[in-house]
Amino acid sequence: MTRNFLKTSRLDQFLETLRLFGELHAPTVSESGVHRFAPLEDPGDLFLDYRRTQIPPKKYLLPFREEILRYTGGVYREGHSGAGDIVLFGIHSCDLEGIAYLDRVFLADPADPGYSARRSRLTLIGVSCEPDDFCFCPEKRESTACDLFLTQSDQGFHLASHSVKGEALLSASGHLLEKGPKPSPPPRASGYCFPPQDPQLRFSDHPLWKKFASTCVSCGACSVCCPTCYCFDVREYPALPEGGTRMREWDNCLFASHGEVAGANFRPERLDRLRFRFLHKFCGFTPLQGVNSCVGCGRCKEVCPVGIDLRELTAQPAREKP
Numbered sequence: 224m225t226r227n228f229l230k231t232s233r234l235d236q237f238l239e240t241l242r243l244f245g246e247l248h249a250p251t252v253s254e255s256g257v258h259r260f261a262p263l264e265d266p267g268d269l270f271l272d273y274r275r276t277q278i279p280p281k282k283y284l285l286p287f288r289e290e291i292l293r294y295t296g297g298v299y300r301e302g303h304s305g306a307g308d309i310v311l312f313g314i315h316s317c318d319l320e321g322i323a324y325l326d327r328v329f330l331a332d333p334a335d336p337g338y339s340a341r342r343s344r345l346t347l348i349g350v351s352c353e354p355d356d357f358c359f360c361p362e363k364r365e366s367t368a369c370d371l372f373l374t375q376s377d378q379g380f381h382l383a384s385h386s387v388k389g390e391a392l393l394s395a396s397g398h399l400l401e402k403g404p405k406p407s408p409p410p411r412a413s414g415y416c417f418p419p420q421d422p423q424l425r426f427s428d429h430p431l432w433k434k435f436a437s438t439c440v441s442c443g444a445c446s447v448c449c450p451t452c453y454c455f456d457v458r459e460y461p462a463l464p465e466g467g468t469r470m471r472e473w474d475n476c477l478f479a480s481h482g483e484v485a486g487a488n489f490r491p492e493r494l495d496r497l498r499f500r501f502l503h504k505f506c507g508f509t510p511l512q513g514v515n516s517c518v519g520c521g522r523c524k525e526v527c528p529v530g531i532d533l534r535e536l537t538a539q540p541a542r543e544k545p
């Protein structure tokens with residue numbers, strides 16, 4: 224039996240060791256009670272018993288707003304990609320799988336330079352979790368899409384390395400570890416089958432889309448909080464005569480403006496925007512055609528002000544094409 228068990232009483236020392244690898248960020252609770260990933264200056268601020276943060280860890284890889292180009296007097300300079308190394312501790316498996324999906328999008332050839340730079344500076348440490356009624360990730364999910372994964376038990380954490388960086392983390396914290404059994408991961412609440420089985424869901428006259436669209440208010444919250452939604456817009460901010468900047472900013476396919484191109488709008492109807500998002504989420508498109516990018520985190524159901532639950536998609540019985 225190898226020494227890869229960390230007693231709960233040594234967690235604070237372990238967190239101090241992690242600081243050797245970068246600025247430590249972890250789940251915390253804001254003054255207004257929002258669960259969020261934030262810098263962890265005091266270990267006492269760690270809140271590991273969370274279900275989901277309001278905004279997923281994608282914020283570390285895709286800033287809400289970033290400068291991608293600055294031009295002055297005919298000289299163009301690419302934007303810089305931000306700060307130094309970050310150790311992100313306490314990520315649940317669904318969010319790790321979300322990052323793995325974003326990697327497939329933004330590190331595919333040619334890789335996005337900003338995303339690529341930030342990703343290379345990010346150390347990911349996962350922690351096992353207990354599902355609630357909103358979760359529907361696959362059964363026995365224990366993601367390996369991280370550097371180190373901690374499986375919790377009553378006495379502490381079993382540590383498993385999944386990268387060279389993970390091995391270095393284990394080595395640096397070896398003096399805190401002891402031999403111990405690996406606990407069983409908690410049972411999951413899933414049972415949902417994606418992609419949706421009903422082929423008629425592709426058509427806009429399906430009654431489910433009409434039902435969703437009759438209550439959706441196009442607030443976009445379901446997309447903002449989704450760990451795999453990455454719609455963005457690119458805007459120019461001229462500062463004539465000197466030059467200007469080009470910014471990349473989060474956008475949202477639930478907004479009517481997202482479908483506008485040269486005066487036309489490809490998805491003016493709310494129903495079409497809802498259908499577009501969900502079919503993209505579950506069926507993929509372009510190089511990731513057929514890939515389900517919903518990781519079952521349950522955020523969209525939790526935040527939707529009118530209670531739209533995309534799990535209804537899979538509750539539809541499969542029917543023959545007309």
Ligand code: SF4
Pocket residue numbers: 445448449450451504516517518519520521522523524
């Ligand atoms: S679609 Fe909903 S449940 Fe699926 S990953 Fe996005 S926010 Fe989570």
Ligand code: SF4
Pocket residue numbers: 438439440441442443444445446477523526527528529530531
């Ligand atoms: S959160 Fe709900 S109401 Fe808001 S855009 Fe998404 S589905 Fe529509």
